[in-house]
Amino acid sequence: MKSAKRPSCLRSLFLVAGLVIREIAWTRRTLVAVLLLMVPSALALVIRSEAPPGTVDTYIQSIFPTLFVFISALIMLFFAGSIARDSMDDRTMTFLVTRPLGRVRIVLGFWLGTVVFATPLLWACGLGTMAVASAGLDGWAGFPNPEAAAEARWRIMLAGLAIAMLSGAYYTWMSLKLKHPTVLGVLSILAVDGALGSVQANARFAAPTSSFESLLSPIFQTRGTLISESDLDLTLTQGGALQLILIELVVMLILLAKSAQKHDYISSAATEGS
Amino acid sequence: MSEESIISAVGLSRSYGRVMGLTDLTVDIPTGVIGLLGPNGAGKSTLLRLMTGMIKPSLGTIRVLGQDPLSSPDLFRSMGFVSEDDALYESMTPHEMVSFLGRASGLSKSDAREAAHESIQKVSLEAVTNRRMRGFSKGMRQRVRIAAALVHEPRLLLLDEPMTGLDPVARRDIVSLIERLAAEGVSVVFSSHILHEVEAVANHVVMLHRGLLLAHGSIQHIRDCLSDYAFTLEIRMDRPRELAARLAREAYVTSLVFEGEDGIRVGTSSSKQLVTALPTVLLEIGAPVREIACPGENLEALFGRLLK
Secondary structure (H helix, E strand, C coil), X not given: CCCCCCCCHHHHHHHHHHHHHHHHHCCHHHHHHHHHHCHHHHHHHHHHHHCCCCHHHHHHHHHHHHHHHHXXXXXXXXXHHHHHHHHHHCCCHHHHHCCCCCHHHHHXXXXXXXXXXXXXXXXXXXXXXXXXXXXXXXXXXXXCCHHXXXXXXXXXXXXXXXXXXXXXXHHHHHHHHCCCHHHHHHHHHHHHHHHHHHCCCHHHHHCHHHHHHHHHCCCCCCXXXXXXXXXXXXXXXXXXXXXXXXXXXXXXXXXXXXXXXXXXXXXHHHHCCC | CCCCEEEEEEEEEEEECCEEEEEEEXXXXXXXXXXXXXXXXXXXXXXXXXXXXXXXXXXXXXXXXXXXXXXXXXXXXXXXXXCCCCCCXXXXXXXXXXXXXXXXXXCCHHHHHHHHHHHHHHXXXXXXXXXXXXXXXXXXXXXXXXXXXXXXXXXXXXXXXXXXXXXXXXXXXHHHHXXXXXXXXXXXXXXXXXXXXXXXXXXXXXXXXXXXXXXXXXXXXXXXXXXXXXXXEEEEECCHHHHHHHHCCCCCEEEEEECCCCEEEEEECCHHHHHHHHHHHXXXXXXXXXXXXXXXXXXXXXXXXXXX
């Protein structure tokens, strides 16, 4: 008999994450996601070719940041909201749950896999859009100097990573708890991120997208800076936003781990009568 | 849990909303080849899923190889499971999938590759080991799942309806595989609603019906529990008419049908009385007996009687 011992925590996470990446890459959903991620770049291209000079700068500065945050959240819903649920529905989850990996590691592996897969795509979306907007121009569109452009690029990457990690955890958790996580996720994006995140009060920080947008301001104009007509500061400092995101992430990962231990790993509808 | 039990359930129940999948099951399952038998909806798959921790009990406890499947990931180093579902990682080849699951079972990368190769050989899939699994027949898909369950050389293999939907050749291959594994000392628990399959290979049977334990034990033990019931005997002998004349007087004999010159079919309302009386009667007649058979006396008949 070959020596088999329980895989270490890291090895378990990487094995499951690797599997998730491979499985996501083979879904049609990924093609749809890539098309969706090309929308900001396509808009930049259209604006550059059709609108008066300078319009693309306004687009990059004021519209693109919120568009990027919402499209990124939607992409995470596409991936994280479905991969665990799909594997429970198509029963491939059985293969993992009946190995000595442990449930918490499996679920965290799902989360890690979606983060690793989606983050480069989100970065490509953000940086690609800026590149399309500035290609052939002297420097980055909408930014006065190379340092500001570099900071904008860095902030896009930070926001992309934060969205992938936090939204990934949130939607993975939803996919464990709910039968139709995608539908409810869209509703959540519309109601919480869309409506609540746009109110002119600090309540807007209950929407995770408000924190993501704070990572992009003040170098980008976001909903917080655009809608503020009062003395209220509707953006967080970058440090404050990062702190809030980290706290929310830890809470989500704890919830995820707790759900992993409690949950049936097969969809209940399919088990009835067996 | 007794020393020789591999699975022990106490007051085990599982409900799906208002439907009871399994009700108050208390059973010790010994080592060997064990058949879980029952019609669709009997609770076989529910019991197997509880054994693997795929679902949680609503009430009661279950221990497999002395461990709780819900909280002991280590258990899965010694256990393999093949579900009834047609699931596979379609984007992989059999070797990739089995090798991956070998690594997930704790084997090193090189050991997992080697073990995958051996495991795929055991299920005779070498010819397609590097082909994508899209388009595989049901039998091939089932073999891949079995290879994946065997890759880490488990002590206990659970198979949920392993022969459903397979052609006769594939069924025979699975029966042979179960027999080979049993000979190697692997305990196999498999579910089926096809009774002769269980009878052919299992040495212990757990019979379920509508989530309730109907009976469990060796097939012989279950037969012994049913000491008296109606059945038919076929006897090939010289002078069957003399036997008919003697048996016609007995109240427990319900029918006597001659079959050719040397055959008689004896129907009885009391198996116990007929089986007790028959040797004496045959000795008194003194006619050579060539064969005594119970044509309907298989596990199916047994199951029917238990249900009554």
